[in-house]
Amino acid sequence: MRTLPLSLQANPLLGQWLSLDTPGRLTISPGKVELGQGIASALMQIAAEELDLSFGRLTLRPVDTGASANEGITAGSQSVEVSGAALRLAAAQLRAALLDAAAVRLGVPVADLSPADGAILRKGAATGLDVWALADNIDWQQPISGEIAPKPAAEYTVVGTSLPRDDLPRKATTGGFIHDLTFPDLLHVRVVRQPFRLARLADLDEARLARRYPAVTAFRRDDFLALVGTDEHQVQSAHLESEFFTRWEDAGRWTPPETPGTAVLLPPEEDARPAPGNRRLSARYSRQSIAHGSIGPSCALAILEGEQLTVWSHSQGIFPLRAVIAKVLGRAVDSVRVIHADGAGCYGHNGADDAALDAALVAVAHPGRPVRVQFSRADELGRAPLGAAMATRIEAGLDAEGRIVDWQLSVTSAPHAQRPGFGGFANLTSAEALDPEALPRKVEDLPPASGGGASRNAVAIYDLPGQSVEVTLEAASPVRTSSLRALGAHVNVFAIESAMDELAALAGADPLAFRLAHLSDPRARAVLETAAQMAGWPDPNPEGTGSAKGLGVARYKNKGAWLAAVAEVTVDEAIRVEKLWLAVDAGLLINPEGARSQIEGGALQSLSWTLKEGIDLLDGRVPVLDWDRYPILRFSDVPEIETRFLINPNHPPLGAGEAAQGPVAAAIGNAVTRALGARMRDLPMTRERLMQSLLQA
Amino acid sequence: MSGTVTFTVNGQPVTTEASDEPLLLVLRNRLGLRATRFGCGLEQCGACMVEIDGAPRFACGTPVEVLEGRAVTTPEGLDDPVGVALRDAFAAESAGQCGYCLAGILISAHALLTGNPRPSRDQIVAALDGHLCRCGAHGAILRAVARAAERLQGAEA
Numbered sequence: 001m002r003t004l005p006l007s008l009q010a011n012p013l014l015g016q017w018l019s020l021d022t023p024g025r026l027t028i029s030p031g032k033v034e035l036g037q038g039i040a041s042a043l044m045q046i047a048a049e050e051l052d053l054s055f056g057r058l059t060l061r062p063v064d065t066g067a068s069a070n071e072g073i074t075a076g077s078q079s080v081e082v083s084g085a086a087l088r089l090a091a092a093q094l095r096a097a098l099l100d101a102a103a104v105r106l107g108v109p110v111a112d113l114s115p116a117d118g119a120i121l122r123k124g125a126a127t128g129l130d131v132w133a134l135a136d137n138i139d140w141q142q143p144i145s146g147e148i149a150p151k152p153a154a155e156y157t158v159v160g161t162s163l164p165r166d167d168l169p170r171k172a173t174t175g176g177f178i179h180d181l182t183f184p185d186l187l188h189v190r191v192v193r194q195p196f197r198l199a200r201l202a203d204l205d206e207a208r209l210a211r212r213y214p215a216v217t218a219f220r221r222d223d224f225l226a227l228v229g230t231d232e233h234q235v236q237s238a239h240l241e242s243e244f245f246t247r248w249e250d251a252g253r254w255t256p257p258e259t260p261g262t263a264v265l266l267p268p269e270e271d272a273r274p275a276p277g278n279r280r281l282s283a284r285y286s287r288q289s290i291a292h293g294s295i296g297p298s299c300a301l302a303i304l305e306g307e308q309l310t311v312w313s314h315s316q317g318i319f320p321l322r323a324v325i326a327k328v329l330g331r332a333v334d335s336v337r338v339i340h341a342d343g344a345g346c347y348g349h350n351g352a353d354d355a356a357l358d359a360a361l362v363a364v365a366h367p368g369r370p371v372r373v374q375f376s377r378a379d380e381l382g383r384a385p386l387g388a389a390m391a392t393r394i395e396a397g398l399d400a401e402g403r404i405v406d407w408q409l410s411v412t413s414a415p416h417a418q419r420p421g422f423g424g425f426a427n428l429t430s431a432e433a434l435d436p437e438a439l440p441r442k443v444e445d446l447p448p449a450s451g452g453g454a455s456r457n458a459v460a461i462y463d464l465p466g467q468s469v470e471v472t473l474e475a476a477s478p479v480r481t482s483s484l485r486a487l488g489a490h491v492n493v494f495a496i497e498s499a500m501d502e503l504a505a506l507a508g509a510d511p512l513a514f515r516l517a518h519l520s521d522p523r524a525r526a527v528l529e530t531a532a533q534m535a536g537w538p539d540p541n542p543e544g545t546g547s548a549k550g551l552g553v554a555r556y557k558n559k560g561a562w563l564a565a566v567a568e569v570t571v572d573e574a575i576r577v578e579k580l581w582l583a584v585d586a587g588l589l590i591n592p593e594g595a596r597s598q599i600e601g602g603a604l605q606s607l608s609w610t611l612k613e614g615i616d617l618l619d620g621r622v623p624v625l626d627w628d629r630y631p632i633l634r635f636s637d638v639p640e641i642e643t644r645f646l647i648n649p650n651h652p653p654l655g656a657g658e659a660a661q662g663p664v665a666a667a668i669g670n671a672v673t674r675a676l677g678a679r680m681r682d683l684p685m686t687r688e689r690l691m692q693s694l695l696q697a
Numbered sequence: 698m699s700g701t702v703t704f705t706v707n708g709q710p711v712t713t714e715a716s717d718e719p720l721l722l723v724l725r726n727r728l729g730l731r732a733t734r735f736g737c738g739l740e741q742c743g744a745c746m747v748e749i750d751g752a753p754r755f756a757c758g759t760p761v762e763v764l765e766g767r768a769v770t771t772p773e774g775l776d777d778p779v780g781v782a783l784r785d786a787f788a789a790e791s792a793g794q795c796g797y798c799l800a801g802i803l804i805s806a807h808a809l810l811t812g813n814p815r816p817s818r819d820q821i822v823a824a825l826d827g828h829l830c831r832c833g834a835h836g837a838i839l840r841a842v843a844r845a846a847e848r849l850q851g852a853e854a
Contacts, residue, residue, distance in 0.1 A: 036795025036832060162791075169788050171796035172803060173732050173772045180731040232726055233718040236738070295736050295744055295831050296797040345795030345832040377737035593791055597834065601794050604833030627741035627829065635825045638835040 004146045007086040011069035015140030017090040023132045029061040031071030032083040036345035038594045039079045049158040050091030052115045063340035073317035092150040101137040153649040162593035178341035183370035188232040190239035192225040193383045196621040197478035203247035213238040224433040258442040259473040268468040279398040285495035286391035287683035288614030296344025297380035298351035302363035303370040313356035314343025324420040328431045349482040351384030353420045357428045381625035387484030388414035392495035402507030406466040416453030417446045418482040451557035457489040460496045462518040486661035493662025497552040501670045527564040528553045530583035535566035544677030550670025552663035561586040561659040567667035571675040574687045577639040587651035595656045602660040608633035610665040614684045704764040707774030721745045721756035732772035732800040743828035746801035753808045772800040786845035794832030806842045
């Protein structure tokens with residue numbers, strides 16, 4: 001028996017995925033959510049393809065703990081791989097069941113029948129029957145067996161085409177985001193967040209608040225403080241002045257969680273001995289904590305009606321979120337329903353879940369009143385979980401022929417996996433404000449089956465004798481970190497690919513030739529050679545002339561999409577990326593333009609992280625941030641991008657959203673090194689750090 | 698200051714209390730026009746951009762009390778030929794990923810093309826440089842504005 005996709009093991013029934021209840025339409029109910037990545041369109045294409053329906057007949061049911069398949073968290077570039085695979089098998093089985101039912105109804109052999117945009121055809125001719133008339137004959141409780149073969153890729157007409165996103169025009173000129181939901185008698189809420197982890201609310205001057213904003217009330221439970229009122233302007237204004245009526249103190253309540261310490265991914269060989277001679281590299285590469293920086297700050301709505309609490313959230317995981325909300329509020333899980341509504345672009349575990357608990361807390365204190373929580377810009381940047389600071393050290397040596405003969409990589413990283421419910425802990429700020437005991441006591445890295453967190457892409461894709469890899473999780477800092485797009489892959493690939501260039505230089509070899517000499521994976525070689533050829537490698541610029549190209553390559557999670565990048569940079573007072581060439585192998589593409597948009601968007605976000613982004617802590621705490629203090633990529637920073645996909649439709653589709661971050665960071669770093677004649681190993685490569693490098697060079 | 702203030706939104710007259718409430722919240726909460734978005738409240742990201750008398754302005758930092766006699770255009774009101782060309786071009790390019798920044802960008806692009814039907818790429822970049830996009834959709838957005846400009850020139854010719 002074939003192994004079913006995980007999503008089908010958890011949600012085995014046909015009716016959990018598909019419905020023909022609405023005449024003329026097919027409704028799909030996946031549990032993966034739209035994060036601004038266009039996944040809704042891709043999943044609808046897959047279902048339309050299997051049932052030979054036109055794309056316009058598809059409806060996506062909002063993801064809802066009351067109605068949808070539970071597919072856990074939407075993360076790790078798994079939506080097309082996992083949810084798409086499940087939907088494909090479900091739709092193939094529905095197609096077979098519909099044709100069987102039609103054969104019985106018409107009294108003709110099933111082999112003569114085919115569906116065409118909902119109509120049942122017999123030998124290509126109309127029968128007067130359609131799939132909606134057959135819906136009552138389908139056993140929607142049948143388990144999806146995975147035994148019905150989906151359509152061969154060669155017959156695809158919908159999958160593999162760049163259908164335009166159906167949600168974007170509406171979002172651009174009307175509404176469509178969670179921020180735009182509204183209800184009569186809405187209460188607006190701003191939470192006055194703890195300025196640092198476990199800060200104690202020592203004083204709340206309610207009289208002062210009442211004098212300034214009589215229409216705003218303070219709702220306080222322990223160290224959770226929300227400002228509530230019907231007039232959003234008043235509530236927002238009061239929130240901006242909160243430092244004048246609150247005083248927070250450090251109660252010394254922070255205790256670091258336990259970590260697993262050092263995990264050995266690849267052990268050193270017994271008789272490993274560093275290569276003799278001086279052709280050795282010993283280098284440390286790092287990044288600071290970075291912010292998610294969604295353009296739309298987190299938002300949530302909630303209402304308590306009788307015993308039923310309904311929460312609207314743009315969380316990546318509404319099912320785990322529901323469980324944590326129920327636990328924190330001491331309610332039965334069944335009495336909590338979480339409905340997904342689209343947020344602004346989501347790149348990982350941001351403030352969405354925190355906002356949802358905030359809304360739930362205020363809603364249960366105001367029965368029957370809908371409440372709406374809106375994060376401020378400062379809270380979105382600095383009080384939501386951050387992407388983890390990390391450092392990757394590489395020691396490696398070359399033999400006389402210039403081949404790598406030993407390689408030791410060690411990662412030290414803050415946690416990448418503190419999502420709601422992980423390890424049995426709430427991992428939500430307001431849970432800690434209500435009860436310091438909610439603080440996580442133990443934190444783990446993501447397991448290798450999930451692609452690892454700090455360990456993501458820590459194993460090099462090269463043929464390296466004596467490759468040893470270890471990962472140390474470091475959780476002493478109270479700064480809250482969790483999953484941000486690509487997780488550890490950003491720094492690990494930056495480190496590995498920087499080291500490859502440094503070793504190539506020691507060997508006196510061209511960086512491309514040096515990589516190819518250590519690389520047997522044919523699909524990795526293919527993207528590398530393609531990107532190099534697109535960019536006109538080798539780089540004609542002599543080293544140290546202020547302009548240069550650099551390259552980087554990786555296979556995301558060592559099991560996902562392959563991507564090679566070449567960056568061309570100029571360096572004078574600052575670093576400017578002039579052009580990026582990207583070669584990608586993501587298997588079959590469901591929606592080529594969607595995949596390109598994910599790849600190029602990921603590349604630009606990585607460019608922003610790599611050149612501009614990092615949070616300087618003040619006394620170990622995250623300062624108040626805005627877009628001036630935390631600058632990101634602007635239109636004037638955007639390079640020209642040329643992307644080529646290496647497509648083999650017989651290879652299964654692979655997620656595209658996180659393949660570019662590591663290789664692009666590395667390509668920029670390697671180009672900067674050539675342009676400058678000095679290497680920058682610490683991210684971000686800001687103007688200040690560039691000046692330091694030049695002074696030290 | 699008390700009293701009322703009267704201005705137009707997408708051609709319709711609006712009278713509201715003359716207060717320091719930001720235009721952004723008046724549009725969203727009192728007039729039900731929700732395409733204009735809250736992004737920072739600090740005039741730093743451009744998600745709330747509207748046209749006031751044809752010029753792009755941050756709605757988050759504009760108190761309604763200053764709007765007496767002014768004409769406000771929001772993303773919902775972009776239905777002139779330039780607006781239609783922009784909307785079509787953004788759809789054709791699938792410009793945007795999450796879409797949150799697009800409404801404000803459409804406003805700045807509309808103001809640009811209305812005053813300068815033949816912008817260079819650098820002029821488009823300059824017009825949009827006050828807008829932040831976190832998804833990295835910049836390339837398609839720039840292509841969409843250029844495409845709209847080309848179509849408008851075609852219509853002129």
